[in-house]
Amino acid sequence: MAALNKLFQEQKRRSLVVAPVETSIFDLLKCGPGPSSSHTIGPMKAGYDFLSLCREKLPSFQKKPNHFLVRLYGSLSATGKGHGTCAAVLAGLLGHSPEKCPAGLLKEISNNPDEHYTQMLGEIPITLSLRNVIYDNVVHDFPYNNTLVIALMDTEGETLFEREYYSVGGGFIQWKGWKAPTFGKPIHPYQSMRDLQRRLEQTGLTLHELLLDNETAITGNSRVAVLKYLDELIETMIMGVKRGLAKEGVLPGTLNVQRKACMLYEKAQKHNIAHERFLTHLNAYAMATAEENADGGVIVTTPTCGASGVLPALLYAMRYDMHIGDRAVREGFLAAVAIGFLAKHNAAIAGAEVGCQGEVGVASAMSAAMLTHARGFNAIYTANAAEIALEHHLGLTCDPVGGYVQIPCIERNAVGAVKAYNAFLLAISEDPKSHRVSLDSAIEAMGETGREMNAKFKETSLGGLAVSMVNC
DSSP states (O other): OOHHHHHHHHOOOOOOOOOOOOOOOHHHHHHSSOOIIIIHHHHHHHHHHHHHHHHGGGGGSSEEEEEEEEEEEEEEHHHHHTTTHHHHHHHHTOOOOOOGGOOTTTHHHHTOOOOEEEEEEETEEEEEEGGEEOOSSSSSSSSSSSSEEEEEEEEOEEEEEEEEEEEEEEEEETTTOOOOOOOOOSSSSSSSHHHHHHHHHHOOOOOOHHHHHHHHHHOOOOOOHHHHHHHHEEEEEEEEHHHHHHHHHHOSSSSSBBOOOOHHHHHHTTOOOOOHHHHHHHHHHHHHHHHHHHHHHEEEEEOOOOOHHHHHHHHOOOOHTTTTOHHEEEEHHEEEEEEHHHHHHOOOOOHHHOOOGHHHHHHHHHHHHHHHTTOOOOOOHHHHHHOOOOOOOOOOOBBOGOOOOTEEEEEHHHHHHHHHHHHHHHHHSSSSGGGGHHHHEEEEEEEHHHSSOOOGGGSSSSHHHHHHHHHH
């Protein structure tokens, strides 16, 4: 374990970030199947990318291709079974991208481990099955924890072509030799919340207007296209809550976890005290999406799959409990994106890198910012709300029991949503000049805490509840 922890620390000890945020909304927020952005969406993207490369390189192969072979390393190996990593990469190799993955496909693949599938490379049939996915070393020397190596093999078991992929969190992937894609440059560059607030003062823009200016400059998409995409994401999240509220039963896996969102929502109607009814609703909304994620349903990475219940809970409550208009909701959503950008840029959002403080903690901060901005408060209040939410998740470990994104993940989403609402209340109730901790400080602390956190608490299921619950 000491060697594993040393590996994690060495991988994340990098020089201070000096480049501005250049991430697109389209990259941070993705639709795809749960339960994990780093363990499900990332590996599926890797499989899909590898299939495309093999088709391009087919004429150059000297021998006839026969089958694919996948090796999982690090946290992908340690908790890949519970996260459905093997099914996800297989789905990618079968030609499915996360955003277009058919509902229930991963569950179907997982439930049929002996099934053999055929994928065509030109006119050559390539066989693949879950037996072609190998859970390899947890401790390794690759530059990123979540590493997978995909190879195309010939009939004699020799490698024709392979690529080393890294699932770096939030559904983002890189590979050996990867170079950041070239996009446009932001009109209003910023690296920190302090920089961002300075830009707002200089331009007189609101937070959501500045985000839209940068997005159109980075991607080349029109404002109309960006807003359309945001509306689609919002509706995906709303529908995810509705689906989750309507379902009952037991979630997949060996933990026998019962869905509770429907029950919570029904019990909320019986509360006579208004704030108890509202908070129970908020818990139900968060657990509805988190349960959908655990069941492999389609969610939005906000900023990850494992934390995908937090922001939709606030969003759903804003529309149906607080009756905030769609325009204000969308503008608040853009404020949430700004917080997600900063957390990813200056620390990390993957449980395998910094623990759950980077997943549910960042999701809670994003949600607090969304509500604060949507309610008409300026960027100072918005940043303070995000800081409060993040500060009180610092040190939160990622210890999924059995490798499933269920215990403690589902209830943790609910608690993160309630913390976001409370952070909003605290931020708007104080004089912002009296607020002592900056968002930049909280993000820096999250990064440092993540680097120093023992590796067994970073999505390996080797510590915390993942061990104590089994031992008791």
